[in-house]
Amino acid sequence: MAASRDNSSNPARIPALGFRALALVLLSVLLMFLDHRDKHLDAVRDTIGTALYPLRIAVDAPTQLWDWISERTRSRNDLQRENEDLRREQQVIRARLLTTNALEAENARLREMLDAREQVEDRVRVAEILAVDANPFRHSLIIDAGYGDGVYEGQAIVDQDGVVGQVIEAGPITSEALLISDPGHALPVEVNRNGLRTIAYGTGEFGKLALPGLPNNADIRQGDLLVTSGLGGAFPSGYPVAVVSSVLRLPQQAFAEVQAEPVAALNQVREIMLVWSAPAVSDEPRQAGREPAAEDAGDE
Amino acid sequence: MSRDRAARHFPVIATLIVAMALTIMPLPRAVDPFRPDWVALIMIFWAFSLPRSYSVGIAWVIGIVLDVAQGTLLGQHALALCVVVFLTVRFHLQMRVFPWLQLSATVFALLALYQFLLFWINGVANVAAPAVAYWGPVVSGTLLWPLLFNFMNGIRYRVQLRA
Incomplete structure (x- = not known):
């Protein structure tokens, strides 16, 4: 003994x-x-x-x-109400889809006229979140898809509202993904209104991204929608990322203090979508994982 | 003999698995910063009670598993756990005669050292992390220790008497 x-x-x-x-x-x-x-x-x-x-x-x-x-x-009433809501929503979406088809065709025509690269539609697969990282300072998720399902490192992850994060480690049946709110995450974005490019950094808070690289006179306002610019190479362009929540311009400082709120509910998602994007223009994965893309910030 | 040994190791392995589950269990955001370092607490207990059987070697292996579970640098938790368990084993004779309040204070120091090592490695390796809430697990772990100690002692003697 x-x-x-x-x-x-x-x-x-x-x-x-x-x-x-x-x-x-x-x-x-x-x-x-x-x-x-x-x-x-x-x-x-x-x-x-x-x-x-x-x-x-x-x-x-x-x-x-x-x-x-x-x-x-769940009660029958609840289900009925939900059913009704869904039906109404589907009608609205259908109506919108009608115009989308026309717009897509028009867009393809215009792109052809401009001799631009054709936009390939992204392939998407739904994955479920198994766990959220226990470490409060590292915002990451474990999802139930691995390289067996074709997941690769640097792959973009979105939910129905917007960008959630990217895969940083693809295991055989599970993968780890870094959220855009992680303090080590940087994401090239552009302002949807005017195409102003910048980088959105995670802050360690779920509801806050920081955009430190914008000069005081940059044309950015509260309520502006930020979408992925696709310049980093990892994320496909055009996915909504965040809405600018506050712009603080201090005359004595060179850069404005801009904060944005992610549109995806980062701490509430249970199901996410993996995106296989069309081959990027440049192959350099510049904002991969934990290295903030400092050289990108200098562009502005 | 081997069945005897298996029976002896069982409570340790079982409690460590439970501690691991409690560590990776999703918690509400408000409570999460105060999640105690379950694995460290359980490892301290076993190293304190049975220092000949459970010391730095098993602590290191458990630490590596913890590193994978938490997605930290491979070796980070292993190092911290190893150091904490080394100190526990080294001073377990002194700790055994401590009254419970003093023992809790010692556990507080060990947990603080554990968190500090993790924090320090993060700093050296350039993994961004704010410093403040690192104290949450230390405080909650210390408050939990007397309860956990009595509970684990109960498990230990019950299983040993049966074996």
Whole structure:
């Protein structure tokens, strides 16, 4: 029995404890160095991640069960009302779609006239969110699609309202995605109204993005819609990202303090869509992952 | 013999799995910054109670799993957990004679060191993170410790008597 052994001998002299601890600490440092520098350790990560998959499912089960129960026990009235709402919404959308088809055709014609690259429609797949990262300072999600489903690193993730984030690590059956609100995330955007280009940085708060690269006289106002510009190479262009929530111009500062609120409900999504975009114009994945694209900010 | 050993390891493995589940469980945003470091607490307990069987080696392995689960640098939690468990094992004789209040204070120091190491590695590796709420888990973990300690002791003796 371990306990009796502990008490009988002198446990302060556990053999080579200090040595073992030191060796393991050095090993950790080496691992971190390798992990930070390159992606040598993805296989290790994948293996352990796969082993953790059942645990993630188990932890997620109560939420799923609750969702299922509340779905099952909804009253007939509620369902009828929802049905009606959906039908009305569908009518509106259909009506809008009619004009969209015409516009699309017109757009294609105009693009042809301008000799521009044809806009290929993006392929989309729905994935479910398995877990939200426990670390409050790293806004990331685990989704139930991996490279087995064709997911790749840097892939754009959207929900029905707008851009959610991008895949930073594609595992075999699950992937990790970084949200646009993560403090290390930068996203090239443009103002929908006038095409003004800038970069939206995450702040670590779900409801706030920062646009630090805009001069005081930039034409940007509260309520402006920001859409992806597609210049970074990872995101397809034209997806809504955020709405400018405040513009603070201080005369003594060179840059305006602009904040925007993401249009996607980043902390409430349960289902997201993975986007396979048309091949980008430039192949450089410039705003990939954690490196803020500092050189882009200089363009403005 | 091997069945005996399996029976002996079972409570440790089971509690560590539960701690891991509690760590990756989604929580409401308001509570999330105060999620205790479950795995660190449980590891401290086992290293404190059975330092010959559970010390830095298992702490390191658990730390690596924690790194994958939390998506941090591979080795970050491993290092922090390893250091904390080393100190626990090294000073467990002193800690055993501490009254509970002093023991809680020691656990507070260990948890603070754990968070500091994680924070420090983030800083060195240039992973952006604000500093303030790092203290949430330390405070909640310390407040939880006396309860957890009694609960875990109960598990330990019950399982050992049966085995």
